[in-house]
Every structure is written in structure tokens, then in C-alpha cells.
Amino acid sequence: MNYVIIGAGPAGVVAAETLRKNDPEGDITMISGEGASPYSRMAIPYFLTGKIEESGTHLRKAKDHYDSNSIKVIAENVSKVDTKKSTVTLSNGDSVSYDKLLIASGATPVKPPVPGLDRVGVHHCWTLEDAHNIVKHAVKGSDVVLMGAGFIGCIILESLLARGVNLTVVEAEDRMVPRMMNQIGGTMIKDWCIAKGANVLTSTRATSVDEADGKLAVTVDSGDVIPADLVVVATGVKSNTDFLDGTDIKMEDGILIDDHFRTNVDNVYAAGDCAKGREFNSDGWAVHAIQPTATEHGRIAAVNMTGGDCGQYRGSLSMNVLDTAGLVTASFGQWEGVGGDGVETVDKDNFRYMRLEFDKDDMLVGALSLGRTDQVGCIRGLIQARKPMGKWKARLLEDPNRIAEAYVGLSQ
């Protein structure tokens, strides 16, 4: 069997390793558009703060990891896929044929329609190349404007503050991390970041980026102009699928896959940030764009590609953990609620918050936590066990912070 994987992020690498584990004889080729040393985007923030060198971002640390697993890595871009001939064309003109193809091409950042974002000094923070550019410009005392306070924006925020820049954050929505936190949590994060020295403007849109006095100047909808040496744009991403133009592969905001990670085209699978997969515990399908989903996708897709049996795939759970300058927050599943009971405790002075959501069968379906680092994983365990909380429900409604006790009490 001849397996080809497009993309060498976490989804692609985990898939390649799982293919090898399940098919010791097969040929495995992984095509990486970003060099021969597969790395993790998630490690970029720590490269920015100097906590790690570039090599610290590599997904696998052993130098001969891919060789020793007979995984061939080709450092080239895929320009075209022909699913009728089962071939992949590289930008150097070479062609690679496959029996089974996995698309794990991830996502790319998108720019909002704001004039001036093509100027020198405006960067995304998505690739290692972006990170090198940011390191050059985000020096101590420089003025930096961060557009977008979503999950990725907030992760970079911590690194930028740690670099000692004068930071202004511009977010169009009314709070920080609007897709990961509700109003209470998002506002607490904002208060925290302001206390840590960031200037945070929510409900504010950037309207243009111009040049003035040898610097950039970001105009916002209030009319204010913020000077900047560097503008970092983190306003969202889209699936990387341009090279699939001309194929019959169906997509919406991501490549559509079934519960076996197959696309609608024979022998073509998709996984990770480029794929719209089943969400845990709902009839919904979504592009999660998070690391745990990417690795889970990569693993299950590969088992399916080798004809292995995974049992019924019940979808991946959306979950995030975020550290904004020392304040740790996490979100799990359907934290917006599904019409069952909900409970929360708020301690604004001490920056602690916990919210739980149950469904009508007394199962936990979602949670938000702020200011807590111990045993948060139990929330995932409780949600994915799909068990009614029994007597623990009343206890959790009284004190939602007892999640770890509930987990141990129910499972032991």
C-alpha cells in the first residue's frame, strides 16, 4: 500500500506514525510545505519568548525519527491533486502517486478587509517564518498593535507582553476570546490583561493601517490613531485547500468527511484543521482548529486508511486552555448550554470562575474555568464518559468546583 500525506503538522505526523504502526510494510510519504523538520505551530509562542530555540518547536525530537520509521518526508508544496489519476503534483513539477491520500494541510490566516494590511511591518503569527519576523520587530519598548483577541491572538498576547512591548489589542467583539469564553470570563481576562499592562480595546474595529513619521499608524473606528512598529493580525483562519481546485472533493468551511475520515472521493481522507469533522456529543460538524482534535483526527484517519477498526467514532470534543499573562482559563464542549441546568461561581476579586452546563439527562456537556490549574482534565473525563451525574449533580450545582471529586466519586 502506498500512502501519501499532504501536510506535516500534528495531524500529518500522528497519521504517518499510526500508519506505520498499523501497516509495517506500507510506503509512507509525507509532503511538507514548510521544510523538512515538521514543527508545531503551538510552540511558536514559546519561541517568541525565548523559552525554546527553533528546534524546540519540532514535533519529534529524535533526528532520525522519520527515517527510522521509514516515513519519507518531501519538503515541497503540493500545487495540484488529480483524484482520477491518483496523483499529487508538487511545485517543482514532480508527481507522486498514491493508493490512499490523506489531506492534512491545516489552515492559513485570513486578513480582514482593512486597507493597509499589505504594508511592511504587518504580520500574521501562524508560521515559524512569521515568528522570526515578529522576533525582529517586537523588541523591548516598541509599539505593537495586535488585531484580534481570539484564542490565537490571546496566546500571542502573552508572548508579546513578555517581550516588553507597548501592546494595544484591538478586538471587534465585546470581549476577549468570544468563542471560548462568555461575557463574565472574557471580561475577567480583559481586566487581568489591562492590569498586566496591555491596552485592550474591545468593541473596536481597526479601519486602516497607514504610514506616518516612519512608523505604522492604526486608525480605529473611534477615530483614534495608534502608532505601531509592528502590527500582528490574528483575526481568524481558513482551511488550506486551494490546491484541491479542480477536484470533486466537497467542502464547506473545511473538507467534509464522514465518521471514517473519508471525503466523498474514493481513497481520499482528510484530518486536522483543514477538515470539518464530527463534534463530540452533537449532530454538528465543525472545524475545531485545535491541537487535540488535529492529533485525534490524524490517528483515527490513519487507522481507517489501513482498514483497521476504531469502533464508532463519536466526534472530537472542542477544548481550549489559555494562559494570558498568568491567568489560566479553559473551556470544554457545549459551554453555552443546551437547555439543561447550569451553574456558576464567580469570584472577580481573586480571578476565579467556574461554570458547568448539564443536559436534560443530567450529563455534563460543557464547562468554563478560570484561575484553576489542578485536575481540569477531569472535566473532559466527565463530559466524554456520557454518564448521568447521579447524586453528584446536586453537589455540583451547589459547588461546581468539586469536579475532580465528582469524577473520582463516579468512576472509582
Place this chain on the structure above:
Amino acid sequence: MQKSLHINPELCTGCVQCELACSYDNEGVFNPSKSRIKVFKFHDEGRFVPYTCTQCSDAWCQQACPVDAITLDAATGAKVVNDATCVGCKVCTIACPFGTVNYNADTGKVIKCDLCGGDPECAKACPTDAITFIDANWTGLGKMRDWAMKTDAGAQAGA
């Protein structure tokens, strides 16, 4: 034969000697909040449950780690955090459905049970044999694993 921690809650009296031994050996302080094993106390039922990592074979924490900082100690079967590699991103702390990987803000890294390199202090400190370190086949981890299997049907089986 690899050994693993066998926990028998029925024998636990809640004395927390295990927590003290763990925190002292690993963090240099007698401080239960720094312990990698935790005794849950269900006073209404008069029940005490020592609780720590089961070193599961396809470990979620290991798979989620973006920088390969959690690796298998082939000698003990433990999943071990390599401090020099860990960037402190905390993804493992939400990926582990048992909640047994925890972030330590003082070091900016995560901590989890590593079986003390093959001679766990908690088992040595336990006066009632509620925690023993015995041949893996005999341990009662099945119950915990049953729960875990539910975490992502498909993700573990067959992989």
C-alpha cells in the same frame, strides 16, 4: 513483568502519608498540594480514594503534546515529562481525562506521576497497603480504564 500501582481504596484511612512522601521526594517539600498522588475524601461515605496517573498505554497527554515532551520510560512503563522540553502549554492538562497532569506555575512546566523511576515513594509510605506496587496484571486499574475508554471511542481502540 512490568509493575504498576495498585490502589485499594478499602484499605485507605486518609492519612495522606503518600501525598507527603510524593511531594517531598519530587518537589522537596512536605506539601500535599504539590503531590502527584491525591487522596480524595468522601466523608459522607467514610471513604478515601488515593488517586493518580494510570500510565495508560496510548496516553492522551502524550499524544496531545506539541513538542514530544512526554515520553515512555521503557523500563517502568511510565509516561514521563521531560522538563527541558516541556514549554508549559498545558494542553496535556486538558487532554488527560483523569485530570492527573497538572500545571506548576512556579516552574512553568507540568507535573505528573513518573512512578519514581520504578520505586514509588507513595507505595513505600502507605502504612496500610492501600497503595502497592505489583505486577501489572494484578492491578485493579480496569475500572478506571473502562471509564477512560469512553473518552473517545475510536481514538484508543485499534490505534
